[in-house]
Amino acid sequence: MFRLHRKDLIEVWEDIVSIKELVIALIVNSFTTMGGYFLAPNDPPKPLLFGLIGAMIGFSLCTILIRPKRIFEEEERGE
Known part of the structure; x- marks a missing residue:
């Protein structure tokens, strides 16, 4: 499970985005x-x-x- 560490990040459609960069992308597009x-x-x-x-x-x-x-964390599975 991904935890939000910074306050300027939000979850949109099961992906983590920065509010500032989301607004920049909306304005540019x-x-x-x-x-x-x-x-x-x-x-x-x-x-x-x-x-x-x-x-x-x-x-x-x-x-x-x-x-x-995105941050990918590799976990080993116990068999």
């Missing part, structure tokens, strides 16, 4: 997704395409900026 959507030409499929490309760019930026916080 929102900015890139909406930026792509609003910069797109007004032809019907292009805003969706540009928004999806913006979301992928935001995701890529977040994987570079934010490192995982």
